[in-house]
Amino acid sequence: MILEKFKNKNNIMKRIYVVLFSVFVIASGNSQKYFSKNAIVRFHSESKVEKIEALNTTASTVFDKSTGKVEFAALNNAFVFEKALMQEHFNENYMESTKYPKTIFKGKVLDADKLDLTKPGVSKVTVEGDMTMHGVTKPVTAMGQITVDAKGVHVESKFKVKCSDFNIEIPSVVKNSISNDIDVSVKIDYNLLNK
Secondary structure, three states: OHHHHHHHHHHHHHHHHHHHHHHHHHHHHHOOEEEEEEEEEEEEEEOOOOEEEEEEEEEEEEEEOOOOEEEEEEEHHHOEEOOHHHHHHHHHHHOOOOOOOEEEEEEEEOOHHHOOOOOOEEEEEEEEEEEEEOOEEEEEEEEEEEEEEOOEEEEEEEEEEEHHHHOOOOOHHHOOOOOOEEEEEEEEEEEEOOO
């Protein structure tokens, strides 16, 4: 009698484990979207006269592993500069942040279907898409690295943009102080988006 109860209990537990495992597998298979609301964007520009750096820690991004699509948005007035005057000039004179509040990227991670985000490792990737900044949309290609570890999925990328490509005018009076070339770096800690 006790043995029979034990067998029944054991069978019930096995069934529960099978159901839970099935739910986990189905959820893992369907959950292929990742997001972050605190992606880090840093830009750097250096000329003979001046070094300009700014940091934004509140960019938002979504990555759909199943399609490779990636979207990214950063509020321009969320960039923080070492000097308050630089920040003011950036928002009012260069980016015109009231008129153009966001910088947006919409694109695709090439060969995303070959990525395995379920086990630890490092993968080099190429991202292609369109960046809209200061009211201008231009194609952008960037190399990046995706790292999967015990803490999650992490992305890093570095690329260059030219102010002139996005109609960001540098006044002639400071042309020698500000470079047309801007180095941009992006760092993202993605979380799995639960449906």
